[in-house]
Amino acid sequence: MSPAPSRVRAPARADLEAIAGLLNVCDVAETGRPDTTLDDVAGDWGLAGFELSRDAWVAESGDGRVVGYAYAGDQARSGELEADVWVHPEHAEPELARRLLGLAERRARQIASRRGYPAPVLEVFCSGTNTAKRALLRERGFALRRTVIRMAIDLEADLREPGPPAGVELRAFVSGRDERTMYDAMIEAFADHDRQSDEPFEAWRTRLLGGEAFDPDLWALAWAGGEPAGGLIAYDHGDLGWIQGLGVRRAWRRRGIGGALLTHAFAAFARCGRPRVELAVDAEGETRPLGVYERAGMHRTHEYGLHEKRLAD
Numbered sequence: 505m506s507p508a509p510s511r512v513r514a515p516a517r518a519d520l521e522a523i524a525g526l527l528n529v530c531d532v533a534e535t536g537r538p539d540t541t542l543d544d545v546a547g548d549w550g551l552a553g554f555e556l557s558r559d560a561w562v563a564e565s566g567d568g569r570v571v572g573y574a575y576a577g578d579q580a581r582s583g584e585l586e587a588d589v590w591v592h593p594e595h596a597e598p599e600l601a602r603r604l605l606g607l608a609e610r611r612a613r614q615i616a617s618r619r620g621y622p623a624p625v626l627e628v629f630c631s632g633t634n635t636a637k638r639a640l641l642r643e644r645g646f647a648l649r650r651t652v653i654r655m656a657i658d659l660e661a662d663l664r665e666p667g668p669p670a671g672v673e674l675r676a677f678v679s680g681r682d683e684r685t686m687y688d689a690m691i692e693a694f695a696d697h698d699r700q701s702d703e704p705f706e707a708w709r710t711r712l713l714g715g716e717a718f719d720p721d722l723w724a725l726a727w728a729g730g731e732p733a734g735g736l737i738a739y740d741h742g743d744l745g746w747i748q749g750l751g752v753r754r755a756w757r758r759r760g761i762g763g764a765l766l767t768h769a770f771a772a773f774a775r776c777g778r779p780r781v782e783l784a785v786d787a788e789g790e791t792r793p794l795g796v797y798e799r800a801g802m803h804r805t806h807e808y809g810l811h812e813k814r815l816a817d
Contacts, residue, residue, distance in 0.1 A: 510563040510571055510600055512607070519562055520545055522570040526590060533593040534631040535654075535806050541741055547715045551579055552707035561607050563591070563600055571595040574604035576611040576626075579711070581703055583621035585612045585815070587628050589637070601640055609644070613815050624815040632807040646811040651787040654806040655797050657770065658780050665771035668726065668764040672733065677723030683709055686725060689732040693751025712737060712748070722772055726752070726761050736765040738772070745773035747783035750793075762796045770800070784808070 515523065524545050528538035549556050554577055563572030571592040578585050587608035591601045609626060616624035628646060630637045668674050677686065687705050703711075712718070722738040722745075734752035738745060747769055752761045773781050782805070785793050 508566055509603075510565055510595075510597060512561050512563045512572070512603060514557045515560050515562045515573070517556075519570060523562060523573050526570050526573055526592060529592060530590045534633050541717070543715045543717045547711065547717075548575065548577070550714060551577060551711055552704070553578060559611060561604060563604065565595065571597075572600050572604055574608045576608040576615065578612075578615050578619070579703060579707075581619075581707070583616070583624045585616060585624060585626050587612055587626055589628070601637065602644075605640065605644060609813075609815075616815050626813050626815055628811050629808045630811055632809065638809070638811075641811045644813065646813045648809050649812040650810045652784050652808045652810060653787050653794065653804050654782065654784050654808065655802040656780060656782045656805045657800070657802045659770055659774045659778065661774065663771055663774040665767055666764075668768075669760040672726055672728045672759070672761055672764065674764065674768050675725050675727055677720045677725060679713070679720045682723075682725060683713065685732050686723070686735045686737070689725065689735045689753060690737070690749055690751045692753050693734060696754070717741065722769070724765060724768055726756075726765055728756055728759075728761070734761050734765055736769055738769050740773070740776060740778065743778070743780070745769065745776070745778045745781040747781065750783070762793070763800060766796065766800050 520542055524540050524542050527540040527545070531537065531539040548554065549560070559577060560575040561573070562570050565571045572590065572595070574587065574589040576585065576587040580586075587605070589601050589604045589608065591597070591604070605628075612624070612626045627649070628641060629652070630641060684705065687708055717739040719740055722740060724736040725732050726734040732753070733756035735749070736747070737749040738747045740746075747766075750762060750765050750769070752765075770781055783797070783802075785797060787794065
């Protein structure tokens with residue numbers, strides 16, 4: 505006899521810890537280690553325009569445990585909407601992931617229609633090891649668009665920073681002064697990236713600077729010729745350092761600035777006592793960043809596929 509279907513409802517703030525716990529169980533099943541913090545989930549809920557009562561769902565089993573979670577969002581504001589679905593790997597309810605994905609897709613269509621996107625698409629990431637999710641995405645009409653590589657490095661306690669190339673200065677990020685400079689530099693640095701966002705400045709600032717994990721000492725700007733040449737955005741997640749963004753403006757590429765920002769981040773995390781640093785990078789990125797990271801000693805740990813579906817179909 506199959507179990508009764510889970511109860512699906514809108515999440516409440518009180519569900520935050522249970523949802524983060526569910527996502528970590530899924531992380532361990534896919535990659536062997538937890539990878540989600542409370543601030544990660546709370547940060548998603550705090551994004552500009554996100555409505556918790558309409559844009560996310562939790563699934564409860566008969567005994568009240570949170571066994572599923574999904575959301576739909578419009579962070580980029582460019583017609584490329586995003587969603588994701590998690591189901592506890594030991595929860596025996598094959599239809600639950602399909603139900604949650606259906607809710608997310610329907611909500612994404614509503615958002616796209618309300619905002620008047622002419623050719624909206626919905627994007628979902630899937631771990632390379634999650635065969636059930638990949639099969640569900642194919643069944644629902646999603647196609648693999650790009651591959652994202654997760655990379656890591658284990659730091660030495662006495663790590664030394666070699667410093668930037670000649671004519672380049674790395675300056676610490678100053679809150680209240682450098683927000684717009686960082687935003688403009690990173691927007692230009694990723695202008696030729698496949699997933700470049702048209703995210704407004706205020707939404708960007710809220711998303712990246714509004715959470716508890718924000719530490720300006722871990723951010724940096726590279727200056728050359730009297731102007732910003734690139735930027736580094738990083739966070740301390742307790743047991744590891746996370747590089748959220750590293751970009752160099754087109755006119756300043758191939759000069760060692762990206763490598764200098766990367767080793768600057770490594771040195772900062774080593775001083776904090778963090779033994780490991782991780783990041784995610786587009787395997788097909790126009791700037792070919794994999795080589796920069798590999799030359800710095802980082803290694804590949806995991807792959808994710810970005811799957812896409814046209815909502816106008």
